[in-house]
Structure formats: C-alpha cells, structure tokens
Amino acid sequence: MVNRRALFIYAAMLTLLFLAFLFSLTYSLNGISFVDALNALFNVGDENIITIIKLIRFKRIIMVCVTGAVLGGSGCVFQAILKNPLADPFTLGISGGAILGASIAFISGLAATVSFFTPLFAFAGAVLSVFTVYVFGFKGKFNSNIMILSGVVVSYAFSSLVMLMFSLSQSTGVQQSFMWLMGNFSTFDERLAPFVIIVAAVGLTILFLSGNIIDGISLGREKAETLGNNVEKNIKIVFFITSLIIAAVVSVCGVIGFVGLMIPHIMRIFVGSKAMLLIPASVIGGALFLLLCDTLSKIIFAPVVIPAGIITSVLGGAFFIFLLVKAKKSGV
C-alpha cells in the first residue's frame, strides 16, 4: 500500500531541493540564470562561469546536501531506537570524539602539513567515542537510557579534553579548531568526497530498508522477541551503520547541530512516525534545510562565510522557542 500523501510530500520537497540547489549555484553571480548554471554543469558556456559553478560550488553543494541528508536521516533513526524525541546524531558522543580528533590535528600542527590529517583524526576520534559508548551501552541487555547516559558522559569527557587543549595551547590551531567545530564546507578535502558520498548513500539506503525493523524495536523487548526479532542484533547493526555515516560526514565537514534534532520532528508532522516514511523525509528535509542554511551562511555576512552550524543553531533555537510557545498555549 503506497502512501500517496508521503509521495506527494517527497516530490514537493525534491522540487524545493532542486530549486534551492539551483539558487545556491547562482546566487550573487549577476546575470547568471538557472539555465546557465545547468549548462555550466555540462561544460557549456563561459569558461569562468563553468569553473565557479562546476568546480567550486557544485562540489560544495553536493557535500552540503549529503551531510544534511545524513544528519536528518540518522537523527530520525536515533530518535527511534533510543525512543527519545530529544535524541540527535550527536547524543551518543560522536561529536565529542570527532572534535577531539580534529583539534589534535589542528593544534599539533599536523593538519597544516597534510590537510588529510584533519578528517582522518576526526574520524578516528568519532570511532573511539562510538566504541566507548558501545562498550558501556551494550553491556548486558541494551538499555536506551544507559546508552544515552554513556553518550553524554563520553561527550563531556572528550569536550573537557578539548577545552583543556584549547586553554593550554598557544597555536593558531585553536582558532582553526573553532572554525571547524561548527561546520565547515569551505575547505574540505575533495578527494574524500566520493568516499563520503558512497558510504552515506549505501548507509542511508540500508537504514531506509530497515525502517520496519527499526519501528519494531520501539515495541519493547518482550513483544519484539516474541515476534521473532533478535532485538540486540538489530539494534547493534542499526547503531553501527548510523554511527558510520555520521562519522563519515562529521570528519569531513565538522559538527552541525540541530539538523538531526529538528528535521525529524518537522517531517513527522507531514508524514507520520513510520520509519520507512520518516527516514526518507528526514533525509530530503535535512539536505534541503542544510543547503538553505549553508547558502544563508555565505550571504549574510558576505564576503565572510560563517560556519553553517551557527545558522542551524539559530534557526534551531527559534524552532524550539516556537515549540515551547505552542506547547504552553495548548496547556501542556
């Protein structure tokens, strides 16, 4: 039974995404129309335009969309398996590890030598925090509260280490770390892009296909097991795939908050809670939202590009204030 309403929403959002994509390709380039931009992608037209659009902007925009897609989708999955509406991709400590790794790369000066070190260290850091949370969280039977608690602890522990490094270090690496912290699409290593895109695409597809299994986890252990599901195994697999795709984008682009938290909530209003509907909606929604934020981040203080994470945080904060006001009004 195909849900027509969901399909309509996907189509609408993909259209918006396409428009945002074209806008992002052409903003502040006077006299360039959407058609010119599309042509440029296929090497038709003025050489300079082609360079800007195809080589520079296009790659960045793709990365932004992929990151937004991963954040939206993984936020949705974590909210489901942790049964917590406040969960987001970073609840389980990945951000702490990634920031620690990246900071070490910047402050030690390694990042300055070979730009490859930053994403590598960030990924290693993310993996470390995932592993730590896994060990604590999966001791004995899976308990979502214990898992969340371990994530919080790991996050704080690693953040403290980072703060310690910041306070002790004189190097310019500190400033660089800050800029990296909040999400940075200007200077990612392009060679990593195909890898990230493939990991993200494969991971998100598997998660989407596992939507019904993910929903089944919310039934509670007794019910899920008597329905023939191996709850522990399912949660572990979902957890690993989700952590992997988050680590992949975070190590290249930094930590961008609120997308993974807000987008599932917003999309839930449109398509409902069923994972197979909500995951793709969050993926498209995340890509769209982050693309808009990224474009805004380049326009607002032009020519300075502020980290996209700042825009998402501001909009995220506004969103929550709106939710609170709405909740208060309905007497919650």
Added chain:
Amino acid sequence: MIQIKNIYAGYFGREVLKNVSFDVERKDFFGIIGKNGAGKSTLLKIFSNLLKSYKGNALIDNKNLESFKSKELAKRLSFLPQYSDMSMPFSVVEFIMFARFPYMNMFKFPSKSDYKAIERVMGFLNITNLSERKITELSGGEKQKVLIAQVLAQETDIIIFDEPTARLDIGSQNNILKLLRDLNEKHNKTIILTIHDLNAAGEFCNKLLLLENGSICRCGTPEEVLNCKDIERVYKTVVVVKTNPISNRPYVIPVSG
C-alpha cells in the same frame, strides 16, 4: 501439547520457580493463579521463550523450546505482556501490522495477505473504524482491543496473556474473558493466562495452576484447585467456596472477621 518438566528458574541468585512440572493440552483455557511473587510471570516468560536460562525442559509438541528458531516459535505462540509501550504515534493499522513480522521477509515489508489478515482481525474485534487513528489517542478500552488485535494478527494457535484483566472494571473484565473464551472454543486457540481474580479464573478456565512460592500447590480443574483448604493456606486468609448456581463453577468468597 506444552510440557513443562522440572523447571528451576530465578533471577540474580534468587530462585523463583522450584521443580515445576505440568502439561497444557491443546485447546486448554489455562489459568495460572497465585500470590504476587509466586512465580507466575516467570513461568509465562519461560513459556514464551523470553527467559532462556533455567534448569529443566519446556517443550511444545515434544520439541524443546530451545531448538525453535525465533521466527518459527513466533508462528506457534504469541504473548501479550502486562504493560505495553504505546507511546509512539503509530496508526492502529501500523501498530497491528507489527504482529505480522514472523510472516514477512527480511526487511519486513507487508504483503497483501498481511493486510488481509489485519482486516480480518479488526473486523472480528469491531475496531475497523479505528484503523487510521493514532494509538496514542485511543481510550484505555480501545487500546486494550488494539493490543488483543495485535496478538490475534500473529495467527498463532497458542496465545499467552499476562494479567489481561488486571486494571479493568468487572464489565470490561468479563468482556475480555468472554472474548478469550470465544477464541478458545470457536477458534481452537490454546489460551494461557495469569489472573488475579480467582472467581474469573474459576468461571472461565477449564484448568488452573495454583502456584505457591515457586512450586505447584495444585493443578487441575477449577473445582479441584479452588478448594477452601488450599486457598486459605496460600493466600493466608479465611474464605468460603461455593458453587455458582448458573455455571456450576466454583467461586471464592472472602470472609471478614
């Protein structure tokens, strides 16, 4: 059909069930009664293979529970726990559809036959009108029906209920039990349940198991099990046992003073 042989089970070093052995025959309406903490829920967990670390054997049709694959077992028996998490805003259809998991492929995509099965079940329980409602918005009684629909949609011949009537008023309690009796008599289901209310147990069940401190005090027909001596000893209270003039089943009357 189900054989429990010499089960010893417990948690964290505390023994809850001691040398429990009994049989459940096909089409039994089997009630398990006893004080809180006597081991009723533990026994149910062993039946439904949720508790796997125990001494002794639990068999279905002479096949050990251990040797069943999860999916296989899920097609033989279904379990309705005492408390169910209905906090996620799924629609009623989506929620009941989970019960079809044992019949679905790896990624759990529902097929036409799954939707048909759910339609049948909702029709049987008269909740077709609730199909698109969110489970979080249902009343207590409606939620109860949806939960029962969920176990029915699993289409197993054995259904296990943990305290299905625990917090219900007498009207609702009777309705649920009549429904279970229907399933038992007209649809050939084997029903196993734990229940607090001795009279309801006596009225509806064809076999009772009285658990006392982890051991079997008595197992047999309601007339055999609901006798003054055993009830008074197990529950440490004075009672009188009479016969219901309409159904000829025993009922237990508390005596004050």
